[in-house]
Amino acid sequence: MRSRIPEAAEITGRAGPLLHGGRLGDLVGGQLTRLCDVAALDRADAETYAALLTGSLGPVADRSLLLPPPSRSFLSDDHTPVEYSLAFLPGSAPTLRVLFEPGCGSEDMAENGRAGLRAVRDMAERWRFDTDHLDRLEDLFFPASAEGPLALWCALELRPGGVPKVKIYLNPAANGRDRSAETVQEALARLGHRRAFAALPEADDMLFVGLDLGDWKAPRVKIYLTHHGLTADEAGSIPAMTPAGGREQMAGFVRTAGGYTAEEDGELPFRRRTLTCHSFTETATGLPSGYTVHVPVRAYVRHDGQARDRAAAVLRSHGMDSAALDRALAAVTPRRLDAGPGLIAYVSLVHQRGHPPRVTVYVSSEAYQVQPPRDVLPARSAHGAER
Numbered sequence: 001m002r003s004r005i006p007e008a009a010e011i012t013g014r015a016g017p018l019l020h021g022g023r024l025g026d027l028v029g030g031q032l033t034r035l036c037d038v039a040a041l042d043r044a045d046a047e048t049y050a051a052l053l054t055g056s057l058g059p060v061a062d063r064s065l066l067l068p069p070p071s072r073s074f075l076s077d078d079h080t081p082v083e084y085s086l087a088f089l090p091g092s093a094p095t096l097r098v099l100f101e102p103g104c105g106s107e108d109m110a111e112n113g114r115a116g117l118r119a120v121r122d123m124a125e126r127w128r129f130d131t132d133h134l135d136r137l138e139d140l141f142f143p144a145s146a147e148g149p150l151a152l153w154c155a156l157e158l159r160p161g162g163v164p165k166v167k168i169y170l171n172p173a174a175n176g177r178d179r180s181a182e183t184v185q186e187a188l189a190r191l192g193h194r195r196a197f198a199a200l201p202e203a204d205d206m207l208f209v210g211l212d213l214g215d216w217k218a219p220r221v222k223i224y225l226t227h228h229g230l231t232a233d234e235a236g237s238i239p240a241m242t243p244a245g246g247r248e249q250m251a252g253f254v255r256t257a258g259g260y261t262a263e264e265d266g267e268l269p270f271r272r273r274t275l276t277c278h279s280f281t282e283t284a285t286g287l288p289s290g291y292t293v294h295v296p297v298r299a300y301v302r303h304d305g306q307a308r309d310r311a312a313a314v315l316r317s318h319g320m321d322s323a324a325l326d327r328a329l330a331a332v333t334p335r336r337l338d339a340g341p342g343l344i345a346y347v348s349l350v351h352q353r354g355h356p357p358r359v360t361v362y363v364s365s366e367a368y369q370v371q372p373p374r375d376v377l378p379a380r381s382a383h384g385a386e387r
Helices: 024-038 045-057 056-061 107-129 130-139 177-189 232-237 248-259 305-316 323-332
Strands: 082-086 095-100 151-158 165-170 203-211 221-227 274-280 288-297 344-352 358-364
Touching: 024 045, 024 056, 024 095, 024 323, 045 056, 045 095, 045 151, 045 288, 082 177, 082 323, 107 130, 107 151, 107 165, 130 165, 130 177, 165 274, 177 203, 177 221, 232 248, 248 288, 248 305, 248 344, 274 344, 305 323, 305 344, 323 358
Parallel strands: none
Antiparallel strands: 082 095, 082 358, 095 151, 151 165, 165 203, 203 221, 221 274, 274 288, 288 344, 344 358
């Protein structure tokens, strides 16, 4: 998911090397086309998906990159309304996803949501899938005076043949942040997961509700939570489901992605928030069938050279080849990795019941800015605070 969560209210970096006066749609369409090659998708599929992405962005795709971002999108640190991710499994090419905000550039969140709904329903008509789960939640997540940093994001998992899998992300704070838990509980109940809310761990915030739409073998409802000061061991222990050995594996992942050194005991909490995702597919037990930890690696590195090394180490530790990651980074930007942090935004580890662990790396478009290298990283503290 992310990247997805800006860590600062203001973007203070310098202009990126890709800022050349072209259009946003040209930039992201080219990036996606090249990433399709990394994911072993053929040229016809790449052209189909690039056209779909730019078409789904609407008028902002024609917007010059010499202008500022069309809105302060919550989707990325520099407010580009597009992000890519590659999901890795051993012995195969990565699966490519693209996340975008169909309503970016809207005057307010209510209009942003309406534009997002139109885009999703156009996809449903085009690919002949139903939007029943979304329809059940429309009044809950799209009020007339919507609040929060987003209304609807759409993610496409790109497959051979030009027909993607579709996922959407909704805002629990649409009716006010103080009602986020109430909104999530009601959404789960409407979708038949009445016992699922009790399985969620304590968290500092409820960030997204994710829905799989269309052609999924086991469609998921996903709840994304934020945690401040989460330790590596806690990250491995909080889910209501964990496969054999999964707790140690997840804790090791957090240590690697977070960049713990040999001198540290591995139990110090992160300086900034960490995301967990809890996926529900069956309604009988109320227990999640999947658990993901998202580490915002960009917050813990001086530049992307360090982020790349950590992501590669995670991939290798799970028997996955990091060469495709290097090709993906080169497909998105020609900039040097030591020019700044943020190109690699998140690294995540997914445990899904009945499936092997999956590593996902989230890659930013950086259409508007590249953050300068950090001279000093925020110090770790016993309470996970920055100082």
